[in-house]
Amino acid sequence: MAQSRLEKIGTVYSRVSSLLRGGAMKSEDAPLWLAVYEAFPPKYEPRFDRQLPSKPITPIFYKEDLVRARFHKDQGFIPATNLGRENIKTASQNFLSMYKMIQKEEGLSMDAAYERAMHQYKAEVEARIEFSKTRNESSNNRA
Secondary structure, eight states: OOOOOGGGSSOHHHHHHHHHHHTSSOGGGSOTHHHHHHHSOOSSOOOTTOOOOOOOOOOOOOHHHHHHHHHHHHOSOOOOOOTTOTTSOOHHHHHHHHHHHHHHHHOOOHHHHHHHHHHHHHHHHHHHHHHHHHHHHHHHHHO
């Protein structure tokens, strides 16, 4: 299927402003970003053929990223989390807090603290599963 190459002609701003000037687009249909763009124009025009600055990209890694990556690799299943409820931590946040506490209190190496935290995390998950099973069984027996 043939596609248009119009993205190479001008910028999105120039095309939208041309549509407004020519009357092809009504002023009430103008996108919200247009007023912001006109009030705060970019330093350099955002064209497709603009040369990118040659800045070195610095890696952004935190110490716990290695632990989090290993946790996600080792766990076969990580339950979904409702992100709308801010007071509930995700599984990886729970694991990281266990890991940090164990490493701080016991002064273990990263690997030893990880193994101990993983053992504790799995025990807590199993306890939650058992609790939910017994709660479901007791509610089924009442009915």
